[in-house]
Amino acid sequence: MDVASGHGTHMASIAAGSFVNNVSVNGGLANGTASGMAPWAHVAIYKVCDYRACSDDAVIHAMDEAVHDDVDVISFSISQEVKTTYDRDVVAIAAYSAMEKGIPFVVCAGNQGPGASTVENDVPWMFTVGAGTVDRSMEAKLQSTTGGNPILGQYMTNRKRTQVAAGWYPVLYGEDGECRYCLSRKWKSRRFFATRWGGNPIAEAVTKYKAAAAVSIQQPGYTFDLYDYGPARPIVQVSYDERERLKGYASSPAVMASLELGDTVLGSSIPAPIVAGFSGRGPSKRSPGILKLDIMAPGVNIFAGVPDAHPYTPFDFMSGTSMATPHVSGLVALFRTLQPHWSPAAIRSAFVTTADVDT
Incomplete structure (x- = not known):
C-alpha cells in the first residue's frame, strides 16, 4: 500500500471497504454512502511496490504468500507490458500456479489506450479488466x-x-x-x-x-x-x-x-458506460487470436478511501484500470461464497457471458 499516492488503499477500499454514510470530497462533491464491492470480506494485503517500482521478485513472493494463505481471489492492479513468451513471463507463471490452486487472478488491462493492441496483462488464464465511465x-x-x-x-x-x-x-x-x-x-x-x-x-x-x-x-x-x-x-x-x-x-x-x-x-449527460480513453485495448500482441481484454468495469473518477497521509483524506477520486480491477475482484469474492468450488475459468466465463454488451 502506497501511503504517498494512496493507490493500494484505494484498491482495497473499492474491493472490500465497509459502509460509510455521508461521505464526500472537496466540499460536498459526490455526497452519499460509500462501500466496497464485498464490504464484509477479509483483505490480505501484500506490499510489492515502493516509490520507485514494483519488482518481479516482490510480486512473485507476494503471489506465493497469497496462495499459501489460501485466499479466494487475487486482485492485481499493476500493469506490465511483457514482450517475452508466456513460459518466460514470471508473473504469468505465478498466475498459472494460482489458477491451478483454484484462485482467480484478476488483473488490470493497463492505461496505454486508446490505440489497438495496447492491452497489458494479456495472459489467457488471467481475468483482464478494462475501465469504463460512470453516470x-x-x-x-x-x-x-x-x-x-x-x-x-x-x-x-x-x-x-x-x-x-x-x-x-x-x-x-x-x-x-x-x-x-x-x-x-x-x-x-x-x-x-x-x-x-x-x-x-x-x-x-x-x-x-x-x-x-x-x-x-x-x-x-x-x-x-x-x-x-x-x-x-x-x-x-x-x-x-x-x-x-x-x-x-x-x-x-x-x-x-x-x-x-x-x-x-x-444519470448525467456524460456518456456511460463507455470504454475510458486511457483503457488498454485488444487484441493481444503476443496472441492476437486470444480475445483480450475480458470485461469492463467502472474505472473513471472512482470514489474510494485513501490513507491518512493523503491530502484529501479520507476519500478521493482516482481513475485507471487499476480502479476497475477491484470492482471485479470484489464481485468474484462474493460469487465464490455462492459457488466455492467453481474453477477460475468457470467464474470468468460466467462473468463474461452474462455481462452487458457495450462499446
Whole structure:
C-alpha cells in the first residue's frame, strides 16, 4: 500500500471497504454512502511496490504468500507490458500456479489506450479488466452571450474554498504550442482561458495570471478524468467536441461567457458506460487470436478511501484500470461464497457471458 499516492488503499477500499454514510470530497462533491464491492470480506494485503517500482521478485513472493494463505481471489492492479513468451513471463507463471490452486487472478488491462493492441496483462488464464465511465458527474455549465445550449463540463474544484468568478468575461483560446505565447503577450486578467493545454501548467497559469477560470479541453476520444488542480479559481474540463464552439467565443471580442459550478448529478449527460480513453485495448500482441481484454468495469473518477497521509483524506477520486480491477475482484469474492468450488475459468466465463454488451 502506497501511503504517498494512496493507490493500494484505494484498491482495497473499492474491493472490500465497509459502509460509510455521508461521505464526500472537496466540499460536498459526490455526497452519499460509500462501500466496497464485498464490504464484509477479509483483505490480505501484500506490499510489492515502493516509490520507485514494483519488482518481479516482490510480486512473485507476494503471489506465493497469497496462495499459501489460501485466499479466494487475487486482485492485481499493476500493469506490465511483457514482450517475452508466456513460459518466460514470471508473473504469468505465478498466475498459472494460482489458477491451478483454484484462485482467480484478476488483473488490470493497463492505461496505454486508446490505440489497438495496447492491452497489458494479456495472459489467457488471467481475468483482464478494462475501465469504463460512470453516470455521475460534477457538472459545470459555460454559458455565452450568443445564447443557445450551454457547454457542459465537469470539475473537481472545492466550491467552499474557490473564488468562483461571478459575471461575464471574454474568452481567450490557445492551442498546445501557442499557450505560453498567448499568455505572455495577450493575457488580460479576469478572462476565461480555454485551452488543450492541461495538467499543472494550466493550474499555474490560472493562479499567476488571475484568470476568472480555465476550461481544459479533453483529448479526442478521451473520457472525463477529473483532477483537483488546486488553484484559487476553478478549472473545468469539457469534451473535445466543444473545441470549435470555444474557438468561436474567443474569436469575437463581443462574446462573453459565464460559469456555473453545479451539484453532483447522477444519470448525467456524460456518456456511460463507455470504454475510458486511457483503457488498454485488444487484441493481444503476443496472441492476437486470444480475445483480450475480458470485461469492463467502472474505472473513471472512482470514489474510494485513501490513507491518512493523503491530502484529501479520507476519500478521493482516482481513475485507471487499476480502479476497475477491484470492482471485479470484489464481485468474484462474493460469487465464490455462492459457488466455492467453481474453477477460475468457470467464474470468468460466467462473468463474461452474462455481462452487458457495450462499446
